[in-house]
Amino acid sequence: MTVVKPYNNSTKGKKQQVAEMFDNIAPKYDFLNHFLSFGIDKIWRRNAIKLLMGHSPRVILDVATGTGDFAIASLKTGAQKVIGVDISEEMLAVGRTKIEAKGLSQRISLQKGDSEELNFADNSFDAVTVAFGIRNFENLSAGLDELFRVLKPNGIVCILEFSKPRNFPFKQFYSFYSFYILPFFGKLFSNDNSAYRYLPESVEKFPDGEALLGLLKDSHFARTRQYRQTFGVATIYIGIKPSLS
Ligand SMILES: C[S@@+](CC[C@H](N)C(=O)[O-])C[C@H]1O[C@@H](n2cnc3c(N)ncnc32)[C@H](O)[C@@H]1O
Numbered sequence: 001m002t003v004v005k006p007y008n009n010s011t012k013g014k015k016q017q018v019a020e021m022f023d024n025i026a027p028k029y030d031f032l033n034h035f036l037s038f039g040i041d042k043i044w045r046r047n048a049i050k051l052l053m054g055h056s057p058r059v060i061l062d063v064a065t066g067t068g069d070f071a072i073a074s075l076k077t078g079a080q081k082v083i084g085v086d087i088s089e090e091m092l093a094v095g096r097t098k099i100e101a102k103g104l105s106q107r108i109s110l111q112k113g114d115s116e117e118l119n120f121a122d123n124s125f126d127a128v129t130v131a132f133g134i135r136n137f138e139n140l141s142a143g144l145d146e147l148f149r150v151l152k153p154n155g156i157v158c159i160l161e162f163s164k165p166r167n168f169p170f171k172q173f174y175s176f177y178s179f180y181i182l183p184f185f186g187k188l189f190s191n192d193n194s195a196y197r198y199l200p201e202s203v204e205k206f207p208d209g210e211a212l213l214g215l216l217k218d219s220h221f222a223r224t225r226q227y228r229q230t231f232g233v234a235t236i237y238i239g240i241k242p243s244l245s
Pocket of ligand 1 (some may be wrong): 067
């Protein structure tokens with residue numbers, strides 16, 4: 001898999017560059033997220049959470065939680081406790097302020113943590129979620145293995161990630177939007193010239209659909225499924241940790 005990094009001129013590893021980039025854009029992240037997706041990202045998150053509902057998770061881990069939107073949305077499942085982890089302190093700081101303002105600090109806690117080396121015991125969570133995070137992992141298979149390890153047997157992983165529309169004319173429209181419009185507004189509103197160029201490049205090179213389901217299977221997830229959203233701009237992936245693993 002081609003590794004796409006945020007800053008072409010930097011010699012730092014992908015993880016460090018990604019943390020730096022999200023630290024830079026953290027104050028504008030929520031605004032740009034909703035503005036550039038026309039608010040559709042909220043619908044995708046809601047659809048992903050609906051898929052978790054049937055499993056009634058009590059304890060959820062939200063990996064690459066950023067400013068905590070997916071962690072907050074996941075409370076709709078009735079979960080008692082949600083822990084969010086991320087490598088960007090600034091994203092977590094914005095998230096903590098939001099969670100406090102909503103009076104949710106008893107149910108959601110955010111902490112620094114790396115998806116590739118999670119600081120939790122095996123079999124700890126009923127559900128593990130990742131929204132728009134796995135594309136940024138430095139080592140994807142190490143990250144997926146960790147999600148598997150910390151899930152309880154019969155637990156569910158739910159991943160929401162950008163994917164590539166395949167059909168005319170949406171494919172062409174999406175390409176134009178993501179390589180021209182999105183970097184323009186991203187540069188205008190964020191403090192980081194590279195961040196919204198990195199986004200479409202990283203989506204283009206990232207495995208989606210069947211390829212990502214294959215990687216989930218390689219990490220021993222069973223009953224894997226994908227649910228394409230909005231002509232394939234994003235996809236929700238589900239997998240179960242088998243009880244005998
Ligand atoms: C696009 S944001 C998504 C945030 C949030 N999940 C959402 O839905 O808005 C991606 C997040 O992944 C985090 N991230 C990237 N690599 C990570 C890793 N190895 N471990 C934990 N978080 C990571 C970044 O710091 C960033 O906050």
